[in-house]
Amino acid sequence: MDLLETKSINAFYGNSQVLFNMSLNIKKNNIIALLGRNGAGKSSTFKAITGLINVKSGSIKLKGEELIKQPTSKRALAGIGYVPEDRQVFPEHTVEENIELGKKNNLQGIDNWPIDKIWETFPILVKLKDRLAGQLSGGEQQMLSIARTLVGNPEILLLDEPSEGLAPIIVEDIAKILENLKKLGVTILLAEQNMHFCMEVAKEAIIIDKGKAVWTGSLNDLQQDTKTRDKYLAI
Amino acid sequence: MEIFALFDCIISPACLISQTAGGLKIGMLLFLVASGLTLVFGVLGVINFAHGALYMLGAYFSWQVMAVTGHFGLAVICGAIGVGIFGLLFERLLINKVYNADLLVQILLCYSVILILDDLVMIIWGDEFLSGIGVPEVFQIPPLFIFDAIIPPFHIAIVVISMIVALLLWLIMTKTKFGKLVRATAVNPKMLEALGVNTNVIKAGVFMLGSFLAGLGGALAASLGSVVSGMGNSIIIESFIVTVIGGMGSIGGAFIASIIIGMARSFGAVAMPLFTDGIMFLIMVLVLIMKPEGLMGKKK
Numbered sequence: 001m002d003l004l005e006t007k008s009i010n011a012f013y014g015n016s017q018v019l020f021n022m023s024l025n026i027k028k029n030n031i032i033a034l035l036g037r038n039g040a041g042k043s044s045t046f047k048a049i050t051g052l053i054n055v056k057s058g059s060i061k062l063k064g065e066e067l068i069k070q071p072t073s074k075r076a077l078a079g080i081g082y083v084p085e086d087r088q089v090f091p092e093h094t095v096e097e098n099i100e101l102g103k104k105n106n107l108q109g110i111d112n113w114p115i116d117k118i119w120e121t122f123p124i125l126v127k128l129k130d131r132l133a134g135q136l137s138g139g140e141q142q143m144l145s146i147a148r149t150l151v152g153n154p155e156i157l158l159l160d161e162p163s164e165g166l167a168p169i170i171v172e173d174i175a176k177i178l179e180n181l182k183k184l185g186v187t188i189l190l191a192e193q194n195m196h197f198c199m200e201v202a203k204e205a206i207i208i209d210k211g212k213a214v215w216t217g218s219l220n221d222l223q224q225d226t227k228t229r230d231k232y233l234a235i
Numbered sequence: 236m237e238i239f240a241l242f243d244c245i246i247s248p249a250c251l252i253s254q255t256a257g258g259l260k261i262g263m264l265l266f267l268v269a270s271g272l273t274l275v276f277g278v279l280g281v282i283n284f285a286h287g288a289l290y291m292l293g294a295y296f297s298w299q300v301m302a303v304t305g306h307f308g309l310a311v312i313c314g315a316i317g318v319g320i321f322g323l324l325f326e327r328l329l330i331n332k333v334y335n336a337d338l339l340v341q342i343l344l345c346y347s348v349i350l351i352l353d354d355l356v357m358i359i360w361g362d363e364f365l366s367g368i369g370v371p372e373v374f375q376i377p378p379l380f381i382f383d384a385i386i387p388p389f390h391i392a393i394v395v396i397s398m399i400v401a402l403l404l405w406l407i408m409t410k411t412k413f414g415k416l417v418r419a420t421a422v423n424p425k426m427l428e429a430l431g432v433n434t435n436v437i438k439a440g441v442f443m444l445g446s447f448l449a450g451l452g453g454a455l456a457a458s459l460g461s462v463v464s465g466m467g468n469s470i471i472i473e474s475f476i477v478t479v480i481g482g483m484g485s486i487g488g489a490f491i492a493s494i495i496i497g498m499a500r501s502f503g504a505v506a507m508p509l510f511t512d513g514i515m516f517l518i519m520v521l522v523l524i525m526k527p528e529g530l531m532g533k534k535k
Contacts, residue, residue, distance in 0.1 A: 050429050051428075052425060052428075052429065071428070071433075072425070072428040072429055073428045073429075073431050073432055073433045073434070076428070076429055076430055076431035077431045082429045084426070084429075088423055088426045090418075090419045090422055090423060090426075091422070092418065092422065093415060093418065093419060097415050100412070100415065101415060101416065101419055101427065101430060101432070102430045102431075104430075104431050148430065149430070152430055152431055
């Protein structure tokens with residue numbers, strides 16, 4: 001059984017449809033890249049899975065459990081972890097308070113991410129503990145946003161463009177953290193435009209275009225397949 | 236305008252102290268009510284026009300408990316808690332339906348609740364003025380004389396109680412998990428939901444806390460004056476002025492603005508006895524011109 005299974009999702013922003021029969025299957029302990037041009041529907045896919053936009057039909061199953069009727073908070077408790085593209089840290093809470101706000105055990109009541117493990121995984125945040133999140137740099141906010149979601153022990157991490165707007169050297173740091181998370185067995189669905197960044201951390205990819213999954217395969221194959229790349233990813 | 240009277244008052248220690256004490260008493264009672272209003276606005280984005288009616292309910296509830304038990308402390312606490320519970324029901328049954336509605340719909344809902352409650356208390360308790368719950372026995376002692384200023388000990392108690400409530404409110408908002416969740420809900424409820432927090436519970440809790448504060452203000456006011464239907468109508472206007480001057484949603488701002496308004500009323504009564512209400516509005520207009528977001532409000 002796949003960890004996350006979405007079938008034929010049709011999702012809307014107000015009256016305009018953004019996802020058309022979107023189907024995805026994500027296996028456990030894996031990092032999958034979700035590729036697509038700007039506006040292809042990557043963020044909308046995440047928002048549909050978390051319940052932040054209106055899904056009119058389809059199915060979203062996590063470990064076989066149907067979530068489509070559940071509100072956002074219940075989906076998070078079920079194990080959907082969401083790191084939004086603009087990080088959305090709470091700017092007037094300290095780093096430590098931000099992490100505290102995300103703290104929860106998984107559905108089995110187990111805490112795989114005690115706070116010490118968070119500091120170990122994100123050493124950069126240790127000395128920023130008492131700093132207001134709004135005062136952090138973009139890269140630091142990105143790390144905080146990931147840490148805040150991890151501390152809630154999600155089954156899967158939906159990571160929306162973590163490299164966006166960051167300096168290359170910071171992007172390297174984020175890539176190292178994702179490598180580390182992969183070793184720890186965290187399942188990540190990684191939405192990206194930066195294919196080079198994806199190559200470093202993921203092996204498989206799904207391409208979405210115009211609100212639909214159009215290609216699934218290995219990133220190595222995609223690297224060779226200029227036709228597909230040109231069709232769906234070239235700007 | 237009796238500007239010389241104000242000058243005479245300021246240079247006379249007796250007048251200065253008694254007017255300052257009076258201003259503090261008015262200001263701190265106002266803070267109890269206004270802090271609830273600004274908290275609800277800051278977190279829920281709803282301007283609760285029925286907040287004054289909740290204040291009135293606090294006065295009636297405490298009057299009733301006093302009539303039955305004769306215990307002042309119990310009357311005040313039950314008045315406040317009773318309004319807190321009423322506020323919770325009000326939020327769950329009505330207010331949460333209009334969180335994202337047009338401002339006009341919110342106002343209409345609150346206004347209808349004001350009219351219903353004003354009539355309901357008349358049906359239950361009658362339309363006569365009820366004499367308040369009075370001053371508890373321990374404070375029925377001769378007033379203090381400080382530099383010839385006459386200060387009733389109970390007024391000092393009211394200021395102290397309100398200061399303690401202000402301190403507790405500050406501790407709740409900054410040091411407790413609930414307070415951190417409340418502040419996060421005010422900033423970005425959707426993100427908090429995505430982290431697994433049911434923000435409906437937080438919102439209901441905030442409305443309950445805001446109602447509790449209105450009820451506490453009403454219960455304490457019942458000890459200083461009479462209880463009557465519609466008594467919330469003037470306090471709601473003053474609370475709005477405090478909220479606007481302090482900055483919509485800022486509890487610290489409400490604290491400062493309450494003291495400013497208390498002092499303006501107290502010293503205004505000396506300098507311009509026919510224009511004390513006008514002074515409040517004048518201060519509000521000045522703040523709106525010079526700092527439209529309020530003294531401690533955030534720029535949008």
